[in-house]
Amino acid sequence: MSQIQQQYQDNINTIIQKIKEADAIIVGGASGMSTANGHDFYNHSKYWIDNFSEFEKNYGIRGNFEALYYKYKTSEERWAYLSKHCTLMFDTPPGQTYMDLHKLIKDKNYFIITTNQDMQFSKLFSEEKICLPQGDAHWLQCAKPCHDKVYPAEDIVRNMATSAKDTRVPTELIPRCPMCGGEMEPWIRSFVFLEGEFWEDGLNKYRTFLAENSNKKVVFIELGVGPMTPNIIKYPFTQMAYNWPNAFLVRINKGEDTTPDYLINKTITMDADIAQVLSDLASHM
Ligand SMILES: [Zn+2]
Known part of the structure; x- marks a missing residue:
């Protein structure tokens, strides 16, 4: 030895x-x-290439870190990314x-x-x-945030991810705050983190x-x-x-x-x- x-x-x-x-x-x-x-969420990793090539093709983004902060033109596109990423995290053993x-x-x-x-x-x-x-992607919060509560994310993000087509989710599936009606946001560290x-x-x-x-x-x-x-x-x-x-x-x-x-x-x-x-x-x- x-x-x-x-x-x-x-x-x-x-x-x-x-x-x-x-x-x-x-x-x-x-x-x-x-x-x-x-499980490399930050770089141009195998995880990214295997799951997010559509997003790379449509927006030129090359990793989850970029994808999280990318300025999508619409909420439907942003949630297509977020819901897929969150669903994969739920499903990854x-x-x-x-x-x-x-x-x-x-x-x-x-x-x-x-x-x-x-x-x-x-x-x-x-x-x-x-x-x-x-924070942790198990939860959603109001994006303002207008009130102090987090909500379970799983059913909502799964539903969006399943219904997404060509990096867009149907508008009616975007999660809305039950108090102010504004958009929700994953409960992870950001400028609006609750x-x-x-x-x-x-x-x-x-x-x-x-x-x-x-x-x-x-x-x-x-x-x-x-x-x-x-x-x-x-x-x-x-x-x-x-x-x-x-x-x-x-x-x-x-x-x-x-x-x-x-x-x-x-x-x-x-x-x-x-x-x-x-x-x-x-x-x-
Ligand atoms: Zn609200």
Whole structure:
């Protein structure tokens, strides 16, 4: 075994030991968890090419990120994209990284915070144990928003996606706000994102879990967190791992920076393939 392989194996063994001893596990999951399964929503990926070639042909857009912010001439065209994307997210089974994580922590006292909006965590973990600060496409809100409520999206988006023709949905299927009659909007981070009671409730559950466990043996597991929104997972996890007496931080991400010196005895950082690491960890359970 080479030195690098030995180091990798030592890290896996230490993480398993820490998880077994932990009173609480706090997971921070981001896009790297999904891209590892081929669910790449941001680039000109296989997922895009397989499902959205019509949109590329009609508008020249080359990925879901562009598609989400593209200025469609009509709402019928915009909803053709949104409804198809949302329906695919409902239909996509949970990826292997999520199944391995589930195997790893399902019998522990855990909580998850995720910036992902692709519903993958919700397919395996209880909604009571997930905080969604960036929203999630399970829900719709008023686009103004004129009132504080989110609505289940599934039947509405499926109906639109099934009825779409040549990147347009029938006008009468576009979801309308029951209060003001304006258009609805997927409940995902945007300029009109509704940070109301539902959003606050998720954050409160997360804060309560943190408060209950701050003096216990806690393992933070940070998975696939990139540089886009460090203030949601990365910075708070670093701070809590540093300040809490019995906390340990596991950070797994391809291209991850090395650990800062002040955390050296309280963290393992793995610049590695997240799918491989989770698979190796899950095989110990
Ligand atoms: Zn409204």
